[in-house]
Amino acid sequence: MLHVSVLSPFTDKARQEQFEAVRAALAAEPNQPTTLLLGNWPLDEGEVLDAVVLRPHLITILLLEPRGGQLSIRDFAHAAWQLGGAPLTGKAEADNPFQQFVQQKAALAQLLTPYLPAGQANLNFISGLLLFGEAVVFGVEVEERMSAVPAANNFQLLADPSRFTRRLAQLATPEIDLTAADLEQLAAEIAPAETGSPDAPEAFDPEVDELPDAPPAPATATSFLQQKAAWLWRWLGAEDVDDLDNAPYGYAETALAARNQEKQELERVQAAMQKELAAQLRAMEAREAEREKSIAQLREQLAAAPPVAPEAALLQERLALESREKDALDVAIQASRAESEARNRELDAKIQQLEQLMQRLQNSPAPAAAAPVGAPGPVVAAAPPGPTAAATNLGPARPTTPWDFRKLRAWRRRLPRLAALGTGVVALVLVIGGVRSLLAGPPTRFEQNGQWGLLAANGDTLVPARYSAIGDFHEERAVVERAGAFGFIDEDGQEILPPTYDALNPYSGDYARVRIGDTYTFIDKEGQEFSQYYYNALDFAEGHAAVLDYRGWFYITGPEVPAEAPKLFREAYTFRGGLARVRLADGYTFISKDYLTSTKPDTKPFGRYSSASDFTDGKARVTQDGRTFYIDEDGDPVN
Template identity: 40%
Template sequence: MAMVHSFLFAPFSDPARQEQLAAVENAFRAEAATPTTLLLGNLGAIGAPPVDAVILQPGRIALLVLVPQSGHLRVPALAYGAWRLNDQPIPSFGEADNPFAFYQHHKDSLLAWLSAQLNLAPTALPPLAGLVVLLAPVTYGSEVENQLSSQAAAHDFQLVNDLRQLPRRLRQLPPTSGAPTEAALEAWSTRLAAQQAMAEPEFYADDEEPSYGFWEQKARQLWQWLGAADVPADPPYGTAADPRQLEALRQELQRELQQQQQAAHAREATREQELVQLRQQLAQTPTYQQAAQQERAELEETLRVARAESAARNQELDARIQQLGQLIEQLRTQAAAPVVALPPSLAVSPAIPAQPKPIRKAVSTASPRPAHVHLRLTRVAFVVGVLLCLGLGGWAVVRLSKHYLATRKPKREQITRVARPAQNDPMQGYSDAATLTSQALDSTMEQDERQDEPLVVPDQDEPVVVHDSELIMQVTSDSAAKASEREEEAPAPDSIPQ
């Protein structure tokens, strides 16, 4: 017969699980080829809730989760959430939601406890397998297999729906050549048996009569007189189960004490971490202050530089405004001086208002040009304009009727009479001079806005820089005079052949 050592550390609160554990033991005893097996039931030394059963064989360790129910099993999620058996959640797993979560929660603590009991390192023990034992018949939902295959941590976790398959499933686990060995299992089973024997209640020998007190003896005599002396001492009438209940209570109190100690250690560790963080923050506070002071100094330096630049720009603008005021005063002085009357041909010429445009264009250029080039270009432009006007006039004369050609002489005399008063009127010269002065002022202001660039006339001659507004006025006056002379020298419209 197979060597199966079974030890129950405390009675189950659920009789169905107690019966299922006995069925597991019988299944291993029925196997002839079963190696030395150590079955530990209701193991509460590793934490609450207690583990239903642990099976140890040479090179194999398995944690059993007993579910004394049958029906249709559905697993919505393997790692979290309750499993449903016959559309009802499976209860009694403590803080864990389902058997897989229970197995994951107790896995490390069970290996640590076994290594301490066997005097082995945790790395020397084989991998811990998890087996959920159900009562037949059991059917699985379509999602169960997918859930088991999708979780990487479920490679050593199985569902067993028949107790007769449990020994075979355990043999299919990959064995290891290390611990626990058969000798280690035998030695541990011997120690466990001795511990349980010491915890059994002591019975008196037949030849020994215990010493009772007076009232206790009277009570026993009354018990015998009532005919209850033949009641067996087995549970629930006797007191044989009291030591086990006391042991279970002791273990429960010990677990609670361990949990409280662990909670206290956790709180102490958390407090230590908080103290370390506070020390680090206190150590870093001067660094923060230095960084803030440095940032404040940089900001003040930036503001100081900005104020200095703003003051410099304001001074530069004030200087330019003063220069502009002086230039305006000079222009006003020049405008108040007597101005030479312009010829009548200049007064009626339509090309005079367009003369300041070359000056504005020349201001925007980059390289200086000579003044006489500007005068030459102005004269050429004026002559070209006069010739263009004459050509247009000739074309108009040809197109007009003979009646219009017969009356052109009186019209010319009328135009001459209109032009002569303008020549004799000194205010006309002042108005023209004022116009030229305002145009020169605009040109000077544009020149100041473009950072005092020199006045330039585009040409291919040698560069000459013009900085004086008086020279601008002189150039304008010379251009107007030369244009008037060329207009007088130009042939009159009467000479155009009909």
């Protein structure tokens, strides 16, 4: 059975044709398992998925690319690819399709979690498939660049569209174990109608409450972070309150208490944001005081230095730089205060709107009882022709009242997302519209003639376009590529590690993984290499990294060579929550960090398993003696 749900027609005709070809291929597949195909589907993070295929052992995001030609990749994860001599970028400001897949995978996992049975689908195993519409020739470097990115294991490129259904079978994994009933229920909940053939009508109910909102129009602010902050403000739904008087459903008796609760929550949010803003401004003022002190010290040093001394020119330059930065900080402080006042006025206005709405609800008459069959009803004027009349095809009319709560209800659904953001600093960014970008936010990338550079928050060129690729900033560092070599720059645009490595990962804890030829090692925060080199290695996590040499896999904790021979494994994986999955001669098991230094020969309370997955939400799926079940972090079977 094939279920298909397309939210709205594709704006790109070529992608629409690709999607129809995918649907036809799935419909024609012999012995087809229960399949759910979503098309042009929006996610809460502002993403729009081209397509998603869900099967009993498969959840795959399809990225549709109608073009074909020669594919070349300079940086698999952090730069635009080249297809047929033209840039191949991703949606939603992603640099390339793989980066787009990583963003969409996280958003899709968040969307599906409430609908899927607990423990039956490890959403870390959502796969991705870039499906080209025409034949593609891969450059000689593509495979090497893909293999250098561990996260690319579940992302594939398909150059031959005719092999689509066969590739889906290859992407199946036991980590996703959904039944046909699970998929039927999921289809009913998020894609109510089903179609069994490519010609069947697409079903979409625009009034389904759980559907995410359509992505907002792109922001026009000059700073990327300002654009994001403005979009997130809209995502919270604060703008929807402006349209409270236009909703087609809701009664005063059931809405009044909800409006009062929303008003109280909005007031609490406003108080928290004001508190965070006050702390932010105090920090800015402290920085300004330090800057003034530094300027005074520089002036004293300049006065004491001989006019012709080389130090005088250097001091003059430093003094001018400090003065410029102080002026910029003053402007930022004033801008943040003005923005805060504006946002507070908006929140006050919205709270006042809620109060007025509550008053109207209290005074509004109760809805009339339904008239008995045959009783005369009110005379309703015929709707004029046009879009309003056509809208009646969406379904039966709903009872109306003088007030319209659809927008308000949608806004209310978004309000809990604010708490989920986790920190007051992020909430502050949403309200003040990019203070971080004015103050201490990382610079943004720009491209010029195929090379990449950096722009400061105020739009000035911080680093000219001289790198083949620039990654995202992590811990105030970003990976850069030049002439096929990788290094680090900081947020001031300084090369703190010149591009010298064949591959380089961002820091994980105190160390970053690097590749030199065919071997791996790590560097510390000072850029010093470890003295040991390995055939393979995973990033550090929880103070340990799994590495491979001629003896096998084992764990290291830093650059020091262990005094004793390490415990060896046939396979070793990353520590999560104090446990790591390993493979021994007699099967898989889980170890704690204490086991690595223990003299005990076993790993109780865990047994041996023919297969095992990593822990997710406190449970791991294992197979023992032909039986598959779940265990908790103590090794006990659970449901």
